Structures are given as C-alpha cells and as structure tokens.
Amino acid sequence: MSITSHIKPSHNYVPEYQQSGIPWVLTKTLPAATIVDNKVTNLSDFKFTFDFVTRWLMIHNHDHQDTEHLRVYFSEASAESAYDGNSQKYFLIDGGLETNRIELKTKYVYIMPDDPDISIEVSVLAGLTNISKNDFPEQTVANGFVGV
Secondary structure (H helix, E strand, O other): OOOOOOOOOOOOOHHHHOOOOEEEEEEEEEOOOOEEOOEEOOHHHHEEEOOEEEEEEEEEEOOOOOOOOEEEEOOHHHHHOOOOOOOOOOEEEOOOOEOOOEOOOOOEEEEEEOOOOOOEEEEEEEEEEEEEHHHOOOOOHHHOOOOO
C-alpha cells in the first residue's frame, strides 16, 4: 500500500521560486490622484493585483519626456497616504526608465505618479508562482511587514 501526499504550495514553498514564473503583463494609464483629507480616494486606479503570488516583477515608466516619476508602494496604508508629506515607504522609477527584475513575492502593488496632478502610462510584467494570492498574508504592519 502506498500513500500519496500532495504538498499545497505556500509562500514558503521554495520550489515555486526555483522555476520560471508564469507570465503576467498589464499596461495602463494611471489617472491623476483624487485626494480628500490627505488621503488618496481612488486607490483602486493604482492597484495592480496578481491572481497568484509573484516570483519577480518589472515596472516600466512610459513617460516619454523623461521628467515624470512613478512611486511604487507595497501596502494600502502607505499608498493611501502617499501625498500627505509623511509617507516614505516607496521607491521611485524615473521617467522613461524601467526597473530590473525585482525578486520578491507579493500579491499586489500600488503604482502612482510622483506628481498627483498628472496621468502617466505604466507597464507591469511579473512572473507568477502557482501559489494562490489567498495563501499569502496581507502586507500590513500588524502581520509583520514593517517595511511596507
């Protein structure tokens, strides 16, 4: 008699990060931010949600004048307060440039114009694992994600 066991992939399942990712890509124009009481109220316009946990991602800023920057956030709380003057939990992508492949696991990312009054085109390319986004913890301070 043999027993067959299937291990369900989780975000700590190393083999998922040792193979190529499933391709995911989206290009869209980000609108200007709507800000009320120092909070961004149209956050859904800036959120890129992946069906599965990422193995890596790349972000391309399509600003053809090379003057407009993009901000990248990994938590809703940081993105919501993006323009309140206190938020420092982001990184910038200069106009006309793209990131290298960023090896990280996430189920979403917020990408916003550095200037809240402009709209800008962005492309996101990701390699996905077979790990469901539902099996990955929320990226909040309460869950131990202090850097986001």
